[in-house]
Amino acid sequence: MAYDVRVIPIREFMKTDITGELDVAETREMLSQIMTACKRENITRILIDCREASSHSTVTDVWTLARDLGSLGVTHENRVAVLNRPKDGFDRAAFLELCAGNRGYHMRAFREFEPAFIWLVSEQSSGEARDTPT
Numbered sequence: 846m847a848y849d850v851r852v853i854p855i856r857e858f859m860k861t862d863i864t865g866e867l868d869v870a871e872t873r874e875m876l877s878q879i880m881t882a883c884k885r886e887n888i889t890r891i892l893i894d895c896r897e898a899s900s901h902s903t904v905t906d907v908w909t910l911a912r913d914l915g916s917l918g919v920t921h922e923n924r925v926a927v928l929n930r931p932k933d934g935f936d937r938a939a940f941l942e943l944c945a946g947n948r949g950y951h952m953r954a955f956r957e958f959e960p961a962f963i964w965l966v967s968e969q970s971s972g973e974a975r976d977t978p979t
Contacts, residue, residue, distance in 0.1 A: 846871045846898070850882060858890035858965055859883055867900040872910065873917060880918025889920075890965045894928040894958075900937055907937050911944030914952075919945075925952040926961035 846865045861879055883891060902910075919925065925945075929938040938954035945952040955961035 846875070848875050850879060858892060859886075859888050860892045860894065862894045862897070864897040865899075867895070867898050867902065869902055869906050869910070872900075872902070873913070876910075876914075876919070877917045880923075883923070884918060889923050891923060891925045892928065892958075892961055892965060893925065895938065896928050896930045896956075898929075899932045902937055904935070904940065907940050908944050911941055911948060911950075914945060914948065914950055919950060919952075921949050921951070923951060924965055925950070926965050927952065927954050928956070928958060928961055929954060930956060 846863065846867055848861055848863045850859065850861050859879065859882065861875075863875070879891060879893070883889065927938040927941065929936070931937065936954065942952050942954045953961070953964055955964070
């Protein structure tokens with residue numbers, strides 16, 4: 846798995862591009878590194894672009910990741926947008942959004958960059974009604 850972490854100073858959010866095969870251990874390590882960098886730079890808005898990545902993570906793997914978000918550095922002040930294009934019948938990002946939302950985290954799954962960016966930089970509550978992925 847390859848990933849690129851960089852700070853983009855437009856309303857100060859972090860964008861991360863992920864390619865290749867995602868596995869559970871590397872995903873956890875990557876998320877921990879992202880959150881460490883965000884804490885250091887005082888960044889609360891994060892865009893994780895997984896559209897060029899694939900995964901064989903199970904429902905249990907995704908649920909466990911959502912359960913462990915706090916120990917990986919995600920806070921309830923963070924707003925995390927996940928861009929993805931599922932390569933099979935399981936939309937892992939949408940399930941992660943559901944599980945994370947049930948725990949009070951502000952995480953949304955998107956298919957396109959623009960809606961994700963608009964959500965990240967908006968001042969509206971992330972508890973608003975969810976629109977359908979594009």
